[in-house]
Amino acid sequence: MSRRGSRNRVLFAGGGTGGHLFPAIAVAEQIKEMNKETEILFVGTRSKIEGKVVPGLGYNFKSIWIKGFSRKFNWENLLFPLKLFVSIIQSLIINLKFLPDVAIGSGGYVSGPAIFGSSIIGAKIILLEQNSYPGITTKLLERFANEVHISFNDSRDYLKRKDIIHFTGNPVRKNLGTEKRSTALEKFELNSEYKTLLVLGGSLGAASINKAIKENLDELLNNDVQIIWQTGKNYFDEYRNLTSSKVKVFEFIDDMNAAYSACDLLLARAGATTIAEILVLGIPSILVPSPNVAEDHQYYNAKSLADKNAAVLIKDDELITILLERVFELINSDEKLNELKQNAVKLAKPDSAKRVAKNVLRYIEMK
Numbered sequence: 001m002s003r004r005g006s007r008n009r010v011l012f013a014g015g016g017t018g019g020h021l022f023p024a025i026a027v028a029e030q031i032k033e034m035n036k037e038t039e040i041l042f043v044g045t046r047s048k049i050e051g052k053v054v055p056g057l058g059y060n061f062k063s064i065w066i067k068g069f070s071r072k073f074n075w076e077n078l079l080f081p082l083k084l085f086v087s088i089i090q091s092l093i094i095n096l097k098f099l100p101d102v103a104i105g106s107g108g109y110v111s112g113p114a115i116f117g118s119s120i121i122g123a124k125i126i127l128l129e130q131n132s133y134p135g136i137t138t139k140l141l142e143r144f145a146n147e148v149h150i151s152f153n154d155s156r157d158y159l160k161r162k163d164i165i166h167f168t169g170n171p172v173r174k175n176l177g178t179e180k181r182s183t184a185l186e187k188f189e190l191n192s193e194y195k196t197l198l199v200l201g202g203s204l205g206a207a208s209i210n211k212a213i214k215e216n217l218d219e220l221l222n223n224d225v226q227i228i229w230q231t232g233k234n235y236f237d238e239y240r241n242l243t244s245s246k247v248k249v250f251e252f253i254d255d256m257n258a259a260y261s262a263c264d265l266l267l268a269r270a271g272a273t274t275i276a277e278i279l280v281l282g283i284p285s286i287l288v289p290s291p292n293v294a295e296d297h298q299y300y301n302a303k304s305l306a307d308k309n310a311a312v313l314i315k316d317d318e319l320i321t322i323l324l325e326r327v328f329e330l331i332n333s334d335e336k337l338n339e340l341k342q343n344a345v346k347l348a349k350p351d352s353a354k355r356v357a358k359n360v361l362r363y364i365e366m367k
Helices: 018-034 049-056 075-098 111-120 136-144 153-158 181-187 207-215 217-222 236-242 256-262 272-281 294-306 316-331 334-347 352-366
Strands: 009-013 039-044 060-063 102-105 124-129 147-150 165-167 195-200 225-230 247-250 265-268 285-287
Touching (some): 009 075, 009 111, 018 049, 018 352, 039 075, 049 060, 102 111, 102 136, 102 352, 111 124, 111 136, 124 136, 124 352, 153 165, 181 256, 195 256, 195 316, 207 217, 207 236, 207 265, 225 256, 265 272, 265 316, 285 294, 285 316, 316 334
Parallel strands (some): 009 039, 009 102, 039 060, 102 124, 124 147, 195 225, 225 247, 265 285
C-alpha cells in the first residue's frame, strides 16, 4: 500500500504489564529525541497499565478489545474468539487511518492483532522480545517481522528466523540512573552504616517474597540489615505496620533511581524490565522467578543471569527456607557483591533503545 504524504509515523503495540510496555516507551522516547517530527501512536488495552501510563506521557493512544486467553478455565475464555475477531477489525481500521511506516510490537496479547494489521497495510515490522524464552505472541508474529530484537542471546534457540534476529538487549528508559548512596539513603531516612536490602515484588506485589521477609524480619534487623520494601498494591495494608527506623514499607516506589542507589542487594522477581535495569546499573541481586507466568519465562530469565554468575537464583518454593542464608552470604561479603555487580554490567546493553530507534528511522528514510 502506498503512503500518503511525507509524515513519519510509528505505531507501537504492546502492554498488559510494565515489562511489555516500558521497553516500547524507551524506544519511543529515543525516536522523538532523534527525530522530533515523528508521529507516534500506541495501541493497547484501556483497562491495563498502558491505558493509564501512555496518555499520561503525552502519546496518542488507541484501545482495542482483546483480552488474553486464561490458562485456567475461565468463562471469559468463551468470548476469546469474538474478542480476537473484533480486535483484528479494530486494528485494521486504526492502521488504515494512521498508516504507520514502522510498527513495533513489544509483546503481550494486545500486540498480536495490532501488528498483524500493520503487516497487512505494508508497514515494516520490528518485534521486541524481553524474555529469555520468547512469548507466544512473538512466535506468532515472527513470520511477518523484518527484525526481532532479543534481550537474551538464549532466545535464538526458540525462534525460527535466525537471519532477522538482533541481540540488542532490553531497552530501558533514558532517565534511569544512580545517585550518591548517602544522598539516596537520606531520602529513605536510613543509616549509611548498615547494609540495605531492597525488596521488590512488582506493582501488585509478590506474596511469597513478602511472606519470606516478614518471617525473617527480626533476624535480618538483628544482623544490621535495613530494608526498603515495596510490598505492592495487593499487600500494602497487610505489611504497612512493619515500618520502623530500619524498615521502610511502600505500596510502590516512585523514585527507583534512589532505591537502586541506596541498596547493597536486591531481592526481586525476575521480570524482564527489572533484569534490564539491574544489568545496566550493576545491581547485585537475588532473583525469585514467579511460578505464575506464561511459559515460566521468569525462571529462564533468572537462570540466564545465574549461569553467568550475574545474579543468584532462588526458586519460589525454596525462598523461606534459604533466604537468610543467601542474603547473609552476599550482603556480608563486599567481594561477592562486587563480583555480581561486575558480571551484571558485562551483560548490560545500555544503548538498546538507541539501536532500535536508529533502525526505525532508517526504515522511514527508505520509504
